[in-house]
Amino acid sequence: MENAVAERKRKLIDIPGPVFDVLSMESQRRQVPLKRLIESVLSETAVQLETAYLQESPGSSLLGKLIGSARPKAGRLEDIQDDRLQYLLSK
Numbered sequence: 001m002e003n004a005v006a007e008r009k010r011k012l013i014d015i016p017g018p019v020f021d022v023l024s025m026e027s028q029r030r031q032v033p034l035k036r037l038i039e040s041v042l043s044e045t046a047v048q049l050e051t052a053y054l055q056e057s058p059g060s061s062l063l064g065k066l067i068g069s070a071r072p073k074a075g076r077l078e079d080i081q082d083d084r085l086q087y088l089l090s091k
Contacts, residue, residue, distance in 0.1 A: 027037040
């Protein structure tokens with residue numbers, strides 16, 4: 001997550017009214033700008049998610065989904081044009 005500070009992404013998001021109201025109240029309570037509060041909440045959540053992903057075993061469903069999405073739906077591994085991907089999927 002250290003690289004997240006160096007490279008910033010901008011994204012326009014929609015926030016439901018009740019959520020916006022609660023976040024606005026919390027930003028006033030903490031005396032920080034709403035934007036900064038939302039950024040810090042998202043950063044904290046991302047760190048927790050990253051930690052959870054790193055603790056998953058290699059046979060986890062996430063890895064299975066990634067590999068499954070790379071395999072050809074019909075055909076053989078030899079039909080894949082990328083040699084590196086072909087090698088990885090053969091393991």
